[in-house]
Amino acid sequence: xxxxxxxxxxxxxxxxxxxxxxxxxxxxxxxxxxxxxxxxxxxxxxxxxxxxxxxxxxxxxxxxxxxxxxxxxxxxxxxxxxxxxxxxxxxxxxxxxxxxxxxxxxxxxxxxxxxxxxxxxxxxxxxxxxxxxxxxxxxxxxxxxxxxxxxxxxx
Numbered sequence: 001x002x003x004x005x006x007x008x009x010x011x012x013x014x015x016x017x018x019x020x021x022x023x024x025x026x027x028x029x030x031x032x033x034x035x036x037x038x039x040x041x042x043x044x045x046x047x048x049x050x051x052x053x054x055x056x057x058x059x060x061x062x063x064x065x066x067x068x069x070x071x072x073x074x075x076x077x078x079x080x081x082x083x084x085x086x087x088x089x090x091x092x093x094x095x096x097x098x099x100x101x102x103x104x105x106x107x108x109x110x111x112x113x114x115x116x117x118x119x120x121x122x123x124x125x126x127x128x129x130x131x132x133x134x135x136x137x138x139x140x141x142x143x144x145x146x147x148x149x150x151x152x153x154x155x
Contacts, residue, residue: 031130038126042119047072047082049123052091052108052116061108064097068106076103091115 013021036046044052050072055061069079083106086092091112097103108116135143 034130035126039123042122044119048086051086052112055092055106055108056113056116062105065103065106
């Protein structure tokens with residue numbers, strides 16, 4: 001049972017923690033805004049690119065809706081609605097999952113693979129411009145270490 005926090009019992013951030021938190025948020029927003037804008041120029045959203053790139057790496061370019069939703073941190077219903085829009089654009093298609101009547105397979109189409117292959121060079125250039133090339137190798141190592149801690153893979 002969780003206790004409701006009040007202003008009196010909250011563990012407030014000290015000035016150093018507050019600066020670090022705000023810097024982290026600004027960094028995430030700046031990088032995400034830049035790469036999202038660049039993907040839009042290629043006709044894709046960030047979620048489109050995530051679905052397409054993940055499917056391209058899977059055997060037979062196929063994943064279950066459940067696996068993809070988990071990877072993206074989305075609910076199945078949210079991904080299902082997004083997949084409907086991607087399907088209408090011919091980027092992917094769905095097929096029933098015989099092992100789970102409540103789920104389906106997401107399958108990358110040839111058009112989806114072509115779209116991904118056309119967008120990938122510009123996307124990697126965008127990631128470099130907005131993120132990688134602005135950091136030293138030691139920064140990247142430290143950031144990876146921090147990410148692993150925050151993802152719960154390292155204590």
